[in-house]
Amino acid sequence: MSFVFLWRRIHPGRNPLARITDRIEAAIIVGGVLAALLGVPLAAAAGSEAYATMMARSAFETATRHSADAVLLEDAPPARIGVDGTPSTETARVPARWELSDGAVREGLATADLGAAAGDRVTVWLDESDAVVAAPVMPVDAAGTGVGVGVGVWLIAVTLLAAGYLVALRLLNRVRMAAWDREWERLGSDSTPS
Secondary structure (H helix, E strand, O other): OOHHHHHHHHOOOOOOOOOHHHHHHHHHHHHHHHHHHHHHHHHHHHHHHHHHHHHHHHHHHHHHOEEEEEEEOOOOOOOOEOOOOOEOOOEEEEEEEEEOOOOOEEEEEEEEEOOOOOOOEEEEEEOOOOOEEOOOOOHHHHHHHHHHHHHHHHHHHHHHHHHHHHHHHHHHHHHHHHHHHHHHHHHHHHHOOO
16 A cells, blocks of 8 residues: 555545545544554553552562572472473472571472472572562563553554444445435436436
C-alpha cells in the first residue's frame, strides 16, 4: 500500500466523490492514531507505577528475608529431557535440612531442580521468623514487570482502538451499501420509459 493511497484514504480532501462516510472514516482513523500516540505516555506511567511498586516490594523483601544453604535429604524426581534434547528447567519440593542463624537445625521442603541428588546444596529463603518463603523480588524482575505492564497497557489500548475502528467501518459500509441501493433504485426509476 503506497503512502499516497493511504493519505487519500484518510484525507479525502475536496474530492467531490468523497462521501460523508469517507470523511467520517478518515476522522476515525486520524482520531485513533492520535489516541494511540497519546496512549504512549499513559502506558509509560502505568509501567513506571508498576516498576515503583515492585521496587518497593523488592526493598522490603530484601530487608526482611535471608538465605540459608540447605542439604537435600532425598533425590529430586528425575530430570525430563525435551523433544529438542534440552533438559527441563522444572523444579520440585524435596525434603532438606538447613541451619538457622542461631545454630538450630530445621528440616522442611526446599525447591530443587529436577534430577538433583541427596546431599546436593540448594538455597532456601527464610523470613524473620525463620519460616521458608519465596525468594525476594529482584530489581531485574521489577524492571521486567514495569516494561511488561507498560507495553501490555499500550497494546490493549491499540487493540481496543482497532476493534472500534473495525466496528465503525462495518457500520459505515452498511450506510454506504444502503446509499448505493437507493441510488440504483433512483437510477432505475429515472431510466424507465414513460
